[in-house]
Amino acid sequence: MDILEQIRPAEGFPSGGAQTGIYHYDRLDREFLAARIATFREQVERRLSGALTEQEFKPLRLMNGLYLQLHAYMLRVAIPYGILSSTQLRKLAHVGRTYDRGYGHFTTRQNIQFNWIALEQTPDILAELAEVDIHAIQTSGNCIRNVTTDQFAGAAADELIDPRVYAEILRQWSTDHPEFAFLPRKFKIALTGSPQDRAAIKLHDIGVLTTRNAEGIPGFTIYVGGGLGRTPVIGVKIRDWLPAQDLLRYMEAILRVYNASGRRDNLYKARIKILVRETGAAKFAELVEREFASLSGERFALPQAVVDTIHARFGAPQFETLPAQSGAFDAAVAADADFARWTRTNLHPHRVPGYASATISLKPIGGIPGDATADQMDLVADLADRFSFGEIRVAHEQNLVLAHVRRDDLYELWQKLRQPGIETPNIGLVTDIIACPGLDYCDLANARSIPIAQAISARFADLARQHEIGELHLNISGCINACAHHHVGHIGILGVDKHGSEAYQITLGGAANEQAALGQLLGAAVPAEAVPDLIERVVALYLDRRMPGERFIDCFRRLGMAVFKEAARG
Amino acid sequence: MSLSVITASRLRDGAIVWLTDGQTWSTRFAEALCLAEDAVAQGLEAAHAAERAQLVVGAYQVAVGETPSGVLPVSVRERIRATGPSVRPDFAYARAGE
Amino acid sequence: MVETRPQVIDATGRAIDNGWTQLADAAPLPAAGGVILPLARLLATAEAVLPVRLGVLLAPGDAPDAVAALLHRLGVVAVSFPKFRDGRGFTQARSLREHFGYGGEIRAVGHVLPDQFLSLLRCGVSTVELAEGQDPAVWRSVLALRGGLDTRPVAERPLPLLRRLAAPIGIE
Numbered sequence: 001m002d003i004l005e006q007i008r009p010a011e012g013f014p015s016g017g018a019q020t021g022i023y024h025y026d027r028l029d030r031e032f033l034a035a036r037i038a039t040f041r042e043q044v045e046r047r048l049s050g051a052l053t054e055q056e057f058k059p060l061r062l063m064n065g066l067y068l069q070l071h072a073y074m075l076r077v078a079i080p081y082g083i084l085s086s087t088q089l090r091k092l093a094h095v096g097r098t099y100d101r102g103y104g105h106f107t108t109r110q111n112i113q114f115n116w117i118a119l120e121q122t123p124d125i126l127a128e129l130a131e132v133d134i135h136a137i138q139t140s141g142n143c144i145r146n147v148t149t150d151q152f153a154g155a156a157a158d159e160l161i162d163p164r165v166y167a168e169i170l171r172q173w174s175t176d177h178p179e180f181a182f183l184p185r186k187f188k189i190a191l192t193g194s195p196q197d198r199a200a201i202k203l204h205d206i207g208v209l210t211t212r213n214a215e216g217i218p219g220f221t222i223y224v225g226g227g228l229g230r231t232p233v234i235g236v237k238i239r240d241w242l243p244a245q246d247l248l249r250y251m252e253a254i255l256r257v258y259n260a261s262g263r264r265d266n267l268y269k270a271r272i273k274i275l276v277r278e279t280g281a282a283k284f285a286e287l288v289e290r291e292f293a294s295l296s297g298e299r300f301a302l303p304q305a306v307v308d309t310i311h312a313r314f315g316a317p318q319f320e321t322l323p324a325q326s327g328a329f330d331a332a333v334a335a336d337a338d339f340a341r342w343t344r345t346n347l348h349p350h351r352v353p354g355y356a357s358a359t360i361s362l363k364p365i366g367g368i369p370g371d372a373t374a375d376q377m378d379l380v381a382d383l384a385d386r387f388s389f390g391e392i393r394v395a396h397e398q399n400l401v402l403a404h405v406r407r408d409d410l411y412e413l414w415q416k417l418r419q420p421g422i423e424t425p426n427i428g429l430v431t432d433i434i435a436c437p438g439l440d441y442c443d444l445a446n447a448r449s450i451p452i453a454q455a456i457s458a459r460f461a462d463l464a465r466q467h468e469i470g471e472l473h474l475n476i477s478g479c480i481n482a483c484a485h486h487h488v489g490h491i492g493i494l495g496v497d498k499h500g501s502e503a504y505q506i507t508l509g510g511a512a513n514e515q516a517a518l519g520q521l522l523g524a525a526v527p528a529e530a531v532p533d534l535i536e537r538v539v540a541l542y543l544d545r546r547m548p549g550e551r552f553i554d555c556f557r558r559l560g561m562a563v564f565k566e567a568a569r570g
Numbered sequence: 571m572s573l574s575v576i577t578a579s580r581l582r583d584g585a586i587v588w589l590t591d592g593q594t595w596s597t598r599f600a601e602a603l604c605l606a607e608d609a610v611a612q613g614l615e616a617a618h619a620a621e622r623a624q625l626v627v628g629a630y631q632v633a634v635g636e637t638p639s640g641v642l643p644v645s646v647r648e649r650i651r652a653t654g655p656s657v658r659p660d661f662a663y664a665r666a667g668e
Numbered sequence: 669m670v671e672t673r674p675q676v677i678d679a680t681g682r683a684i685d686n687g688w689t690q691l692a693d694a695a696p697l698p699a700a701g702g703v704i705l706p707l708a709r710l711l712a713t714a715e716a717v718l719p720v721r722l723g724v725l726l727a728p729g730d731a732p733d734a735v736a737a738l739l740h741r742l743g744v745v746a747v748s749f750p751k752f753r754d755g756r757g758f759t760q761a762r763s764l765r766e767h768f769g770y771g772g773e774i775r776a777v778g779h780v781l782p783d784q785f786l787s788l789l790r791c792g793v794s795t796v797e798l799a800e801g802q803d804p805a806v807w808r809s810v811l812a813l814r815g816g817l818d819t820r821p822v823a824e825r826p827l828p829l830l831r832r833l834a835a836p837i838g839i840e
Contacts, residue, residue: 035813038813039783039810039813042813047581047624048581048582048624049624050622050623050624054621054627054628059752059753060783068579068584068627068628069584070586070647070650070651071584071585071586071651071654071655071661071663072579072583072584072585072586073583073584101661116661117584118582118583118584119581119582119583119584120582120583121583142753142755176787178758178786178787178788178789178790178791179755179758179759179762179787179791180755180758181755181758181784181787182752182753182754182755182758182784183755256759256762256763259755259756259758259759260731260756260759260760264754264756294767295766296766368657368658439646439647439650440650440655440656440657440658441655445647447646448646448650448656448657450655450656450657451656451657454657500644500645500646501646502646
């Protein structure tokens, strides 16, 4: 039986030139997916009939991204390194509309979660997703999770290499890796293609930063043992510079040392950060180097031909030769103050003259951070086809990005985005809040996150004021697992359970970029209704004391915590 | 005297359900059977039987109390389960016409 | 004493003759046959000339390096799984094959699931000791569903990435 008979690629997918940016699967990739779905369908049947107990079934469903959450099953679908084609986004919209309640939630891991999924329909959903080459494998469990990268990959002006290519290489290497499916704990890898870290790499089990060596050759600087959660740790550097061709060999060495030696006696001490801490970073690096040296350089090498082949499978956008400046853009900025405001926050420089990357905010004032309705997903897919070669990126800040927009087209794009939910000119500002689902949806949460985000967003609704405040990252997690990275928000908020009621701890001074830092506690936890006032006082102090052009985080670093503690007391 | 109800997730679709009597489960919290302390063990026994029959998973007892809006679970978490996400009350099972 | 040996399957999921007895630390050596000894006991007895064939049981925390010098004398290396979620045995098996070039039988023992069969084989495991009541047919059915997966041990085939590149570029 040809297993591919069961799953056919969707009509017109992938359709050549219009679908650049995503990696094009081949027959083996599709066979693998089809086999996985057939296996899971059979496992679901065995569960429903009682042949499998819940205890036996749970790890099997988790391997396919299916959790049992507070209200229903939750399906976490992997978006490899956060890049989607318009066809794939339309399929996600379809899944949201047909099998869920008309929406999806984009996560800080560049994935999407559907919150109201039925177990009995899940094999059908996975089969639909497989039609467009997406899956939910390794979005849970103690394995290597979806590799994340910078949302401007392949487009950013400051990039040394295209991180999509290496992220895809890591995806292929880690997907169904026979040795590393039962690690001591989950394992997250982030990679960025420029020395500017936009992927929070020092907060991952492995962080890969692209840098040049003394000869000017781009390669990788490797960090290990970063992570948030119960024990937040900034990753430590274990390799200054690794030749790009040795990436897999080095990953294999790190994972092998971790799999053999990571702690398995205590769930809370099982992440690699604890192994690195207990072993000592220098000693750990030595163990990795020893394993690295014993792995065949030849067998694990990534020849340039392989890298080029992977690159080719992404397809290259046919950029036009354009002047760097766009008269139409400049005229629109001069004529339309609202547009001008959007361009100040929602654009990022592109490596090709005449183009820019545009971020579509999923943080409407008072809205639910990261949620998008099926209709919005369809609209963004259409806009991607019209303006950005049919590709969309998911930012770990829970926004969507059209990476390659002609500057001449930006005004038209912006006009089409002017509708509730996706129009907000607030990228990087105080209302661009990263929030986990919290106790409204999540089985692990101690407190709600979304209502706090909504209240703060409403308090700072005035756009002119937000722009006046400038760059300020505010992250809210509903429990210590820190899915919203509260430790590294300039302002971080952590929901806790205080004698049976929800309370919130506030930290200041965190940062997720190459100057990664953990926030410091502002004071005792406060009830939900006190949070917006407290944030208000912190921001007021900043506005009062900042020097010209000084960002919140820089002002905090200059003034120190004591001054802010004083202000917080009000 | 403290009162409890029994809850679980329905196996086939994950819906939150409440034990209404020894046999049946409802997605409406209002239909949950309130049990006195001495009746909880029997309720849980019925729930575990439903687990073995592949009807529900993860059954447990939830403390409830009298509030101005009627009987509701005591903890925030269980109130959210009973009444839907606080940010999307329209998604509560009882209101979604389940 | 009637000895009941656990059922063992080979890489195709078929039951095979289990020619090995697992011995605890203090149990007396039989007069003949094959025995699988815990690592410490093997190291203590390895110098002796024995009438039995030797194998070793590696606990999950044992480093394969410890038996490297003895591998040529071993008929089987058993890697053990105290629970299926403890994946150290996968790394041990790969180390044995790749670092030490061990070509003999590697047997998975303990708590392993049929759903792990492919990964075990790909890491170099060649036989699996089944728990009581496990049906070899279920293990074979996993193989039947493997799709395009290459079940040869990792050491004997290129990385998945390179294997995939053997396929024509583009979409069929």
